[in-house]
Amino acid sequence: MKILQISFLIFFLFSCNSKTEKPVETPVVNNTPQITVPEFIADSAYAFVKAQCDFGPRVPNSKAHIACGDYLIEKMQSWADTVIVQKGIVIAYDGTKLNFRNIISSFNPQAKTRILLFAHWDTRPWADKDINDKDKPILGADDGGSGVGVLMEIARQLKLNKIEIGVDIAFFDAEDWGKEGGGPESEDSYALGTQYWTKNLHVKDYTANYGILLDMVGAKNAQFRFEGLSYERAGSVVQNVWNTANSLGYSNYFIHQDGGWVTDDHVYVNNIGIPSIDIIHSDLSSRNGFPPHWHTHADNMDVIDANTLRAVGQTLLTVLFREKVSS
Numbered sequence: 001m002k003i004l005q006i007s008f009l010i011f012f013l014f015s016c017n018s019k020t021e022k023p024v025e026t027p028v029v030n031n032t033p034q035i036t037v038p039e040f041i042a043d044s045a046y047a048f049v050k051a052q053c054d055f056g057p058r059v060p061n062s063k064a065h066i067a068c069g070d071y072l073i074e075k076m077q078s079w080a081d082t083v084i085v086q087k088g089i090v091i092a093y094d095g096t097k098l099n100f101r102n103i104i105s106s107f108n109p110q111a112k113t114r115i116l117l118f119a120h121w122d123t124r125p126w127a128d129k130d131i132n133d134k135d136k137p138i139l140g141a142d143d144g145g146s147g148v149g150v151l152m153e154i155a156r157q158l159k160l161n162k163i164e165i166g167v168d169i170a171f172f173d174a175e176d177w178g179k180e181g182g183g184p185e186s187e188d189s190y191a192l193g194t195q196y197w198t199k200n201l202h203v204k205d206y207t208a209n210y211g212i213l214l215d216m217v218g219a220k221n222a223q224f225r226f227e228g229l230s231y232e233r234a235g236s237v238v239q240n241v242w243n244t245a246n247s248l249g250y251s252n253y254f255i256h257q258d259g260g261w262v263t264d265d266h267v268y269v270n271n272i273g274i275p276s277i278d279i280i281h282s283d284l285s286s287r288n289g290f291p292p293h294w295h296t297h298a299d300n301m302d303v304i305d306a307n308t309l310r311a312v313g314q315t316l317l318t319v320l321f322r323e324k325v326s327s
């Protein structure tokens, strides 16, 4: 009886074995399409930051501001499908009339799935955080120049490499003529160009799936942490961007940690229903949470590092090219 059982068992095992010895080749169906993400050329972005600084401080109502605006429009026209320039006057908290231009460039303007990337291109009229020459305008290599430089290189890459989704790149003006120190006067005193745009959209009924603001993304060893409103209103975008950065090896820049809350252009874009995040330099060792060069004359090309521009730019290009078109 036992022998019979064992021989059955052996037969059974053998028959199973013989089945697995020659497996039927079933073709592996790969539903994930191959995505190639273009390489972000950091030296190119660096040159775009320097080109802006070479105009001098880009303070509204100045010659350098006009000249740099013309340069940005010309460059974006050479890369994007459409460039719309919004021109007007906004009144600053101190009563100054600021001539502004918002420059909005689009790729695949007809596409339903859209991502909005934005940065401010004007620079602060004062160096109020400096100990010297407080009343002189800053160069704003990082605060203004860096975000625009990264987005220019992304625009250049989108011209060279077709993308399926729609991408809008907005350079907002008159961000940094704001009042420091709180109080009713400082409320809504920053981001005047963005505030204007949210009330006067460049395209009727414009919307985007989400938005990403770049603010001070060029300094050596910069760190980016979860900004409060970004996490509250667009937590999944924050996670996607930070996880993507980490997967590319940029975890020294993109830290999975809470930063502070910042009143910035993204506040107003969130207010019109486009969930938006702020990638902004966070410095835990400083009292205000910003890097030491912030609103000082040290914010010049010396603080800019191409490696930081690459970390941000390559992360964004990867996020864009992995985004799926919704039907």
Ligand code: AHN
Pocket (backbone or CB within 6 Å): 143, 176, 190, 215, 262, 263, 264
């Ligand atoms: C305030 O200082 C209130 N918000 C920071 C916005 C800003 C200015 N980002 C760069 N410059």
Ligand code: ZN
Pocket (backbone or CB within 6 Å): 124, 143, 176, 295
């Ligand atoms: Zn600033």
